[in-house]
Amino acid sequence: MTSLHSAEKNLSHRVADTFAEGGLLSRLANSFHVRDGQVEMAMAVSDQIEKGGALVVEAGTGVGKTYAYLVPSLLCGERILISTATKALQDQLFKRDIPTLVNALGLPIRLALLKGRSNYLCTHRLRQSQTQALNLDRWVRMDMVKIQIWAQQTLTGDLSEVDGLNEQSKAIEWVTSTRDNCLGSICPDFRTCHVVEARRKALSSDVVVINHHLFFADIAVRESGVAEFLPASRVVVFDEAHQLNETGVAFLGKSLSNAQLMDLRRDTLVAGLQMARGMADWNGLCIALEKSARDWRLAMPKQVPGGRLGWEDSAPEGCHPEVWQQVMSDVAVALSNLATALDSVSEIAPDFLRLNERTHQLGQRVAQFFQPAADSSVRWLEINGQVKCVESPLDIAEVIQSKLMTPLEAQNEAQVSKTWIFTSATLGDEPTLKWFTQPVGLADARILRVESPFDYPAQSLLHVPSDFPKPLDPRHSMEVAFLAATGARLLGGRTLILTTSLRAMTVIGEQLIKAFTDDPSIDVLIQGQWPKRRLMERFRQGDREGLPGCVMVASASFWEGFDVPGESLQLLIIDKLPFPAPSDPLVKARSKNLESNGGNAFNDHALPEAIVTLKQGAGRLIRNEADRGGVLIADTRMRSASYGERIFSALPNMRRIDQTDLFWNELSKITRVSTKVS
Ligand code: SF4
Structure with missing residues (x-):
C-alpha cells in the first residue's frame, strides 16, 4: 500500500506536467495546445482517482475529454475498464488514442478490446453449418465461403477481419453464437473457442475497452467476463455516458x-x-x-x-x-x-x-x-x-447502487476505493446534471461541467423562424424542405437536416429531390438510401475533388456520433424539438412515477430529454476551432412557449438572429471566411 500511496501522491503532479506547455503532450503533437478545460478535467479525474468515488463530468465539444480521462487513468498504474456507447469510439480508443498515449508515456500496458459474442466466430456453429445442406441464398453462401477460408487462419476470430463481409450479412447468424445457443464449458470446441479466448485475454490485461451493451449484459446475466474483470479494476470510465440509462434499461x-x-x-x-x-x-x-x-x-x-x-x-x-x-x-x-x-x-x-x-x-x-x-x-x-x-x-438507479456502488462502501477501509468516471458532452441542462445522475443513481457523485473552448458567438449563428407553420401543421415538412433548399443553394450543399420522424424525413427528402433534379451541383442524400457508413463518408467528402455539394436528410441515428469537422457541414436544420413520444409506455410510466413523487412530468422529464437530444443534434455543427456555420431550428415553440428560453440557454452560446433574411446574409458572410481544417 505504501508504494500505491506514494505513486498516487505524485499522480496530480505527473498529470499536470503531461498537459503543461512544453510537456509530453505538446512534444507528442505539434497541433497540441493547452486547453484550460481539458487540464481542469484531467486534474479532477486525478483527484478522484486519489480519493476514490464517483465523478460526473459534462465536457463540452472540443474540451478533449478523451485524453483528460486517459492520461490520469493510465498514469495511475492500476487496472482500468473503459466502456463506450458505440463501437466507433471503442475502436478509436483501442486502435488510436490509447496506443498513442501508451507509447508516448512509455508505459508497459497490456491492452484488450472486448466486444459482444456476436462479433466473434463460433467454431462449433461454423462446423455444424458446414455439415448441413442449408437452404441459403447465393449471397449468404458466398459470405459463408469467405468466412470458412478466413476461419482457417484467424487468430482472434473477430469477424471484422473478414474482407468484404457486410455487417448485416445473414451468414453471421449461422457462424456466431448467442447466449441462448452457446454450449459453454460442455462445448466440444471450448478449448479453441474465440469468445472464450477474447475474454481470457481481457482478464489478463491492464486496460480493457468494452461497450455499455456488454457491460449491462454482464451485470444482468454475468455473461461475458466483465463481471470478473470489474472487481479487479481500480478505475472504471464510462464515456458517452448519456446513453447509459437507456442501454441499461434495455x-x-x-x-x-x-x-x-x-x-x-x-x-x-x-x-x-x-x-x-x-x-x-x-x-x-x-x-x-x-x-x-x-x-x-x-x-x-x-x-x-x-x-x-x-x-x-x-x-x-x-x-x-x-x-x-x-x-x-x-x-x-x-x-x-x-x-x-x-x-x-x-x-x-x-x-x-x-x-x-x-x-x-x-x-x-x-x-x-x-x-x-x-x-x-x-x-x-x-x-x-x-x-x-x-x-x-424505469431506470438503472437501483442496479447501479446495489450491484456497483454499495459493494464499494463495504470494501476494506484501508483500501483506496474504486473510482468511477462518467463523462459525455451532454448530461443535462442545469448545474446538478440531475437528468443524468438521478436515473443512474449517482445523486451523491461529484459534478463538474467544463465549457467548450470554441468561440460560439464568432463561429456560429442560431435562427428560429417566427413566421413559420406550427409543428403539427401539415405544411411543416414542405416548408422545412424549402428552407433546406434555400440554404443548400446558398452554400453549394453543406447542409444537414435532422428530423424527429421518418415521415418528415421522407417528405423533406422527396421535396429536395424535386428541387435539385435539374441541378448537377447538388447531391441529395437520404438516410436509408445507402449503408450509414457510406452516406456519412459521402457527406464528409462534400464538394471536394470536383464532386457536387451535398444536402442530406436523416433521422434518429444521425443526431449523435456523426462528426463532420470542416466545411462539408455549414448549415444544420432541425425540424422540430425532439420531445419523447408521450404515448410511449416507458415515457408514460416514468412520467407517472415522477408525478406520484411530487415532480412535474413535463419540466422534469420531457423537457430535459428534449434539451439533451437537441444539444446532441446541434453539436454536429461546430467540431473544431475553424468550423463556421448556422443552426436553424424550425420549431416556433422555441419562441412562443414559456419553456423556450430554457432551451435557448441550454444550447451553446451561438449568435442568435431572429429574421430569416438576415440569417441567410450572415450565414453567407461567416461561411465565406471559414478556414480550411488541416
Ligand atoms: S463455447 Fe459457445 S461460442 Fe465457443 S465454440 Fe462452443 S458454442 Fe461456440
Whole structure:
C-alpha cells in the first residue's frame, strides 16, 4: 500500500506536467495546445482517482475529454475498464488514442478490446453449418465461403477481419453464437473457442475497452467476463455516458420474442436431424413451434404508432384478453412438447442439453408474462416485424447502487476505493446534471461541467423562424424542405437536416429531390438510401475533388456520433424539438412515477430529454476551432412557449438572429471566411 500511496501522491503532479506547455503532450503533437478545460478535467479525474468515488463530468465539444480521462487513468498504474456507447469510439480508443498515449508515456500496458459474442466466430456453429445442406441464398453462401477460408487462419476470430463481409450479412447468424445457443464449458470446441479466448485475454490485461451493451449484459446475466474483470479494476470510465440509462434499461429487463422461438426451432431442427434423426418427430415438433410463433404474430396488430403497445392489464392494449391467452397458451404447449422430446435425447450430445435448457427458459418466460408485472417496472408489447414482450425497470438507479456502488462502501477501509468516471458532452441542462445522475443513481457523485473552448458567438449563428407553420401543421415538412433548399443553394450543399420522424424525413427528402433534379451541383442524400457508413463518408467528402455539394436528410441515428469537422457541414436544420413520444409506455410510466413523487412530468422529464437530444443534434455543427456555420431550428415553440428560453440557454452560446433574411446574409458572410481544417 505504501508504494500505491506514494505513486498516487505524485499522480496530480505527473498529470499536470503531461498537459503543461512544453510537456509530453505538446512534444507528442505539434497541433497540441493547452486547453484550460481539458487540464481542469484531467486534474479532477486525478483527484478522484486519489480519493476514490464517483465523478460526473459534462465536457463540452472540443474540451478533449478523451485524453483528460486517459492520461490520469493510465498514469495511475492500476487496472482500468473503459466502456463506450458505440463501437466507433471503442475502436478509436483501442486502435488510436490509447496506443498513442501508451507509447508516448512509455508505459508497459497490456491492452484488450472486448466486444459482444456476436462479433466473434463460433467454431462449433461454423462446423455444424458446414455439415448441413442449408437452404441459403447465393449471397449468404458466398459470405459463408469467405468466412470458412478466413476461419482457417484467424487468430482472434473477430469477424471484422473478414474482407468484404457486410455487417448485416445473414451468414453471421449461422457462424456466431448467442447466449441462448452457446454450449459453454460442455462445448466440444471450448478449448479453441474465440469468445472464450477474447475474454481470457481481457482478464489478463491492464486496460480493457468494452461497450455499455456488454457491460449491462454482464451485470444482468454475468455473461461475458466483465463481471470478473470489474472487481479487479481500480478505475472504471464510462464515456458517452448519456446513453447509459437507456442501454441499461434495455438489458436489465425481461423479454420474450417470436424471433427467439423461431431461432430455437431452427437450431433444434439442425441438431435433431443431424444427431438424433428418427428419435423424435423433429419436423412435426418444429412445425408446431413455428405455427404457434406465427399465430402469435398474426393475432397482433400489424403496426402501431411508435412500435409499442402499453400493457397495464392482463393483455397488451388493443389485444383481446382471450385471444392473447390463447396464442400464448399455444406457444407454451409447443414449448412443453419440444422440451419432452429434447429431454429424451439429452445424453446424445451437449447441444441437446443446451436446447432443452433454452426451451425450459422460454417456457418460464411465457409463464412470467402471464403474471402481473413486478413493482417499479413497466411492461409493453413491441411490434416491428417481430413481436416482443418486454418488462423493464424505469431506470438503472437501483442496479447501479446495489450491484456497483454499495459493494464499494463495504470494501476494506484501508483500501483506496474504486473510482468511477462518467463523462459525455451532454448530461443535462442545469448545474446538478440531475437528468443524468438521478436515473443512474449517482445523486451523491461529484459534478463538474467544463465549457467548450470554441468561440460560439464568432463561429456560429442560431435562427428560429417566427413566421413559420406550427409543428403539427401539415405544411411543416414542405416548408422545412424549402428552407433546406434555400440554404443548400446558398452554400453549394453543406447542409444537414435532422428530423424527429421518418415521415418528415421522407417528405423533406422527396421535396429536395424535386428541387435539385435539374441541378448537377447538388447531391441529395437520404438516410436509408445507402449503408450509414457510406452516406456519412459521402457527406464528409462534400464538394471536394470536383464532386457536387451535398444536402442530406436523416433521422434518429444521425443526431449523435456523426462528426463532420470542416466545411462539408455549414448549415444544420432541425425540424422540430425532439420531445419523447408521450404515448410511449416507458415515457408514460416514468412520467407517472415522477408525478406520484411530487415532480412535474413535463419540466422534469420531457423537457430535459428534449434539451439533451437537441444539444446532441446541434453539436454536429461546430467540431473544431475553424468550423463556421448556422443552426436553424424550425420549431416556433422555441419562441412562443414559456419553456423556450430554457432551451435557448441550454444550447451553446451561438449568435442568435431572429429574421430569416438576415440569417441567410450572415450565414453567407461567416461561411465565406471559414478556414480550411488541416
Ligand atoms: S463455447 Fe459457445 S461460442 Fe465457443 S465454440 Fe462452443 S458454442 Fe461456440
